[in-house]
Amino acid sequence: MTHRPARRARRASASPLFTPHGTDRASRKAARRQLAEATAKARAEAASLPDGTEPTAQEMPLALFPPSGRPGPASARGSKLKLPAHRMTTATVAGAYPFLAEGGLGAEGIYIGRDVHAEASFTFDPFALYGRIEGFTNPNILLAGVIGQGKSALAKSLALRSAAFGYRVYVPCDPKGEWTPVAAALGGTSIALGPGLPGKLNPLDAAPRPKSVSEADWASEVRKRRLLLLGSLARTVLGRDLLPMEHTGLDVALDAVVTRAAATGRTPLLGDIAATLNNPDELDTVGGVMSGRLGDASRDLAHAMRRLVHGDLAGMFDAPSTVAFDPGSPMLTIDLSRLGGSGDDTALVLAMTCASAWMESALTDPDGGRRWIVYDEAWRLMSHPGLLQRMQSQWKLSRGLGIANLMVIHRLSDLLTAGDAGSQGRALAEGLLADCSTRIIYRQETDQLHAAAALLGLTSVESDAIAHLNRGRGLWKVAGRSFIVQHHLHSRELSLFDTDARMH
Numbered sequence: 001m002t003h004r005p006a007r008r009a010r011r012a013s014a015s016p017l018f019t020p021h022g023t024d025r026a027s028r029k030a031a032r033r034q035l036a037e038a039t040a041k042a043r044a045e046a047a048s049l050p051d052g053t054e055p056t057a058q059e060m061p062l063a064l065f066p067p068s069g070r071p072g073p074a075s076a077r078g079s080k081l082k083l084p085a086h087r088m089t090t091a092t093v094a095g096a097y098p099f100l101a102e103g104g105l106g107a108e109g110i111y112i113g114r115d116v117h118a119e120a121s122f123t124f125d126p127f128a129l130y131g132r133i134e135g136f137t138n139p140n141i142l143l144a145g146v147i148g149q150g151k152s153a154l155a156k157s158l159a160l161r162s163a164a165f166g167y168r169v170y171v172p173c174d175p176k177g178e179w180t181p182v183a184a185a186l187g188g189t190s191i192a193l194g195p196g197l198p199g200k201l202n203p204l205d206a207a208p209r210p211k212s213v214s215e216a217d218w219a220s221e222v223r224k225r226r227l228l229l230l231g232s233l234a235r236t237v238l239g240r241d242l243l244p245m246e247h248t249g250l251d252v253a254l255d256a257v258v259t260r261a262a263a264t265g266r267t268p269l270l271g272d273i274a275a276t277l278n279n280p281d282e283l284d285t286v287g288g289v290m291s292g293r294l295g296d297a298s299r300d301l302a303h304a305m306r307r308l309v310h311g312d313l314a315g316m317f318d319a320p321s322t323v324a325f326d327p328g329s330p331m332l333t334i335d336l337s338r339l340g341g342s343g344d345d346t347a348l349v350l351a352m353t354c355a356s357a358w359m360e361s362a363l364t365d366p367d368g369g370r371r372w373i374v375y376d377e378a379w380r381l382m383s384h385p386g387l388l389q390r391m392q393s394q395w396k397l398s399r400g401l402g403i404a405n406l407m408v409i410h411r412l413s414d415l416l417t418a419g420d421a422g423s424q425g426r427a428l429a430e431g432l433l434a435d436c437s438t439r440i441i442y443r444q445e446t447d448q449l450h451a452a453a454a455l456l457g458l459t460s461v462e463s464d465a466i467a468h469l470n471r472g473r474g475l476w477k478v479a480g481r482s483f484i485v486q487h488h489l490h491s492r493e494l495s496l497f498d499t500d501a502r503m504h
Helices: 025-048 153-166 180-186 215-238 244-264 270-277 281-289 297-311 346-363 385-396 410-420 424-434 446-456 462-464 491-496
Strands: 108-113 120-124 143-144 166-175 189-192 331-335 371-375 403-409 438-441 471-480 482-485
Touching: 025 120, 108 153, 120 471, 143 153, 153 166, 153 270, 153 281, 153 371, 153 403, 153 482, 166 180, 166 346, 180 189, 180 331, 180 491, 215 244, 215 297, 215 346, 215 385, 244 270, 270 491, 331 346, 331 403, 331 424, 371 438, 385 403, 403 410, 410 424, 410 446, 438 446, 438 482, 446 462, 462 471
Parallel strands: 143 403, 143 438, 166 331, 166 371, 189 331, 371 403
Antiparallel strands: 108 120, 108 482, 438 471, 471 482
16 A cells, blocks of 8 residues: 655745745845834834824825826816717617617507607507518517506507598407497497397308409308318317318218208308208218218217207307498497306307308408407417417418407416417417517516516516506517507597496
8 A cells, every 4th residue: 555745735925926036035035124124113103102092194195187187188078088989779789778769660650659768659550560660570469468457448449549540440259348339439330149139140151252253263262161160160169170071071061051052042051050960861861972971970060060059159150140241330349248257268269250250251352451350358269279270360361361460368378378388279379479570568467477578588678677567558569679658548538448437
């Protein structure tokens, strides 16, 4: 066994600070002796002083420069100091602080209120901004905010003030009946649907054929829309995707019903579809030999469609429409407040799906002009992929149809309720968010800041801002540009949009 020799401990010394190694030994020795003499002299003087007295401070040397300062151009007096200017664009500065006092989005558009940082008026028009601002790729809008912060008032204000620009407004789902007074104020139309109400809509109504489309092409388009509607209704009730033979069953039933309705000169109804699906022998006969036992394979589908005729939606969508769609009306709302009181939103979603299909006749009109489509309380629709698919289609086609979709939710985390990560519903909900060039965020609770920052890519400054916003004040993210805007309401608007009337 070998032993290593013990190493000598190294001591750190401050001597080189006073006696540099660069001098010879005699000089270092003299410097140490002078330091020792000075230290002994200072101690002797301190010991000779009476108790309680302090040594006399040495007289300070005179100032190097006069009180007026250093003479010459480098004195920095009278702004004479010249330094090179540092220039950068607002896009670069926004990386550190996004709320820059800038010129806003221009004067063209709907008046919203006051830009808090610029102390100027703030106007907004998604149709006017399209193609004029870099990164503004679509007119769709997401509006989120906790209850009582004024997000509904902003949505209604946008709709009401848009009438001055000739824009029309469609609200396919009004679950609380709050848009009916707004429609009345604009001279629009409001249709109330629910058990026992006289209003009825036939979602299988065919839209008027555009002049530029041939009759054969239009018939094919109408058939495709009806199949998409029936498939969406069936998936919502069943809570799953349709099987291949169920798709065939819907296809065969629709063709049979349309043929009989054309022979009698009337429009097909959902009740006719449900009756055909409940007749397995007719399905097998119409389907032919290659369809197999089509009637047996469509039993679940038949029970699902029966709910629209004999279930909780009976009397609303199984009869001819009692109103005609007026594309010239400034506002059209579908009041579904009679269906929004239960804990199950399935009936509300089914009704909204039917109402949306009925409204599509105006959306596809090339001469319909610019229109707003408002999805109020959209958080209730996130768990229904069938309806999300229809909404996604409108989002994707917004530029070609000339429409601006406005989706109103409470929290950004509502989008996460559409399904687990990687699911179809979650992908559809996140796709709707990605297709919104404008995001308006009102105050969010502290526990929602992380989800909001993750979904919207907010900076720390923006995340802190949305946690402390006052009522009526929101963060506007328009094509990557950030604004804090205080919404201003007219006194008549305030009384018209008041959702707290019962609380007062």
